[in-house]
Amino acid sequence: MLVFAITVSFGAVGLALLLAAWRLVRGPDLPDRILALDTLYISAVALIVLAGIAWRTQVYFEAALLIALMGFVGTVALALYVARGDVMH
Amino acid sequence: MLLETAVSFFLLVGAFFTLVGAIGLARLPDFYMRLHGPTKATTLGVGGTLTASMIYFTAVEGTSLHELLITLFLFVTAPVSANLLARAALRLKLRSRAPLPEASGAGRD
Amino acid sequence: MMRRWLPHPVTSCVLLVAWLLLNRSADAGHVLLGALLAVAIPLAVRRFFHRPVRLRRPRAAVRLALVVLWDIVRANVNVARLVLGPPARLRPVFVEVPLDVEHPIAVALLASIVTMTPGTVSCDPSTDRRRILVHALDVDDPDRLAREIKSRYERPLQEIFAC
Numbered sequence: 464m465l466v467f468a469i470t471v472s473f474g475a476v477g478l479a480l481l482l483a484a485w486r487l488v489r490g491p492d493l494p495d496r497i498l499a500l501d502t503l504y505i506s507a508v509a510l511i512v513l514a515g516i517a518w519r520t521q522v523y524f525e526a527a528l529l530i531a532l533m534g535f536v537g538t539v540a541l542a543l544y545v546a547r548g549d550v551m552h
Numbered sequence: 553m554l555l556e557t558a559v560s561f562f563l564l565v566g567a568f569f570t571l572v573g574a575i576g577l578a579r580l581p582d583f584y585m586r587l588h589g590p591t592k593a594t595t596l597g598v599g600g601t602l603t604a605s606m607i608y609f610t611a612v613e614g615t616s617l618h619e620l621l622i623t624l625f626l627f628v629t630a631p632v633s634a635n636l637l638a639r640a641a642l643r644l645k646l647r648s649r650a651p652l653p654e655a656s657g658a659g660r661d
Numbered sequence: 662m663m664r665r666w667l668p669h670p671v672t673s674c675v676l677l678v679a680w681l682l683l684n685r686s687a688d689a690g691h692v693l694l695g696a697l698l699a700v701a702i703p704l705a706v707r708r709f710f711h712r713p714v715r716l717r718r719p720r721a722a723v724r725l726a727l728v729v730l731w732d733i734v735r736a737n738v739n740v741a742r743l744v745l746g747p748p749a750r751l752r753p754v755f756v757e758v759p760l761d762v763e764h765p766i767a768v769a770l771l772a773s774i775v776t777m778t779p780g781t782v783s784c785d786p787s788t789d790r791r792r793i794l795v796h797a798l799d800v801d802d803p804d805r806l807a808r809e810i811k812s813r814y815e816r817p818l819q820e821i822f823a824c
Contacts, residue, residue, distance in 0.1 A: 464556055464560050465560055468564050469563065472564065472601070475567035475571040476567055476570050476601075478571055479570045479571045479573065479594075479597075482574040482577060483574050483577060483578075483590075485578055486577050492644065492646055493644070494583055494637050494640050494641040495583055495586065498577065498587060498590060499577060501633055501637075502573065502589075502594055506570055506574065506594065506598075508598055508622065508626075509566065509570050509597060509598045509601045512601050512605045512619070512622075513563070516563070516605055519612065527622055528622055528625075531622055531625055531629075532625070535632075538633040538636070539632065539633060539636055542636035542640045543640075546643045547643075569737055572737075572740070572741045572745065575744055575745070576744040579744075584796045587782050588740055589744055591782060593740055593741060596734070617682055621682050627777070630777070632773070634776050635772060642794075648753075649751075649753050651754075651755065
């Protein structure tokens with residue numbers, strides 16, 4: 464049952480990544496693309512955690528944490544850039 | 553057995569909500585509506601997956617709580633990025649199906 | 662003495678726990694190092710906090726946290742239903758919610774809570790912090806939404822922060 468659940472989850476999260484990528488390419492506006500990137504990295508975190516369960520290893524945990532951190536910083540920087548025209552002020 | 557059921561349940565719930573968030577992102581008609589999908593569904597989706605991981609590794613290797621860090625981090629950061637993105641969109645005056653508010657301080661800082 | 666070395670006890674606790682979770686151990690060495698950091702970091706960033714946070718009602722805080730958690734789950738089921746249904750039927754609106762809370766951290770918390778709960782995203786906490794702009798995905802009565810946000814989340818926050 465666990466193998467089945469893991470397989471289905473891989474499929475669902477993979478599909479989520481594809482949909483987000485489609486929105487990233489499609490746009491139409493800058494905030495849409497930033498939001499798509501945001502979704503992409505959060506889904507990537509889910510994918511890494513899933514891989515960790517599937518392979519019974521915890522070595523990827525730090526990777527997931529780092530992606531979450533960097534993704535957030537990236538989203539904030541991009542959103543601020545669009546909203547204000549500069550990142551620091 | 554019970555454990556396997558719990559892990560599978562959280563995995564499936566997590567994957568379902570992650571997918572729902574992405575579907576919302578892909579198919580809703582305007583930016584402000586698209587914002588709803590990822591900020592809520594995806595966050596809970598990843599939360600579900602992390603809960604499954606927490607239960608699984610606690611069972612296999614003894615206490616494993618560090619997934620909690622990612623979950624909490626995502627729950628704290630999701631509203632912040634959503635808020636900033638909404639502000640950016642208001643600043644750009646993106647078209648919206650809901651009438652845009654007139655006298656808001658959008659983008660004024 | 663206490664005030665001087667531990668200006669933010671809650672922050673310190675969070676830092677210590679985060680450190681132990683990151684290292685996946687509760688050895689004496691890690692506890693010591695974590696405790697050092699938990700004291701040093703709040704001292705280093707002390708000047709960024711202009712108004713101190715005083716939690717008046719821990720019980721109310723716990724209750725609010727549970728209400729919010731439950732609402733997050735409810736919100737997700739709700740959003741899933743809306744997203745998978747026909748998008749043409751959705752009635753999105755912008756609602757301005759006037760605020761009574763004043764403490765900047767309370768306003769930030771309220772905006773975050775609104776974003777994570779039923780069909781609403783807070784967009785623009787205006788610069789004067791007197792109102793927040795909320796975008797809702799599917800609403801028939803905007804006024805009721807505003808009232809609900811105020812009674813369900815703002816009232817408890819007001820109690821907790823006593824402002």
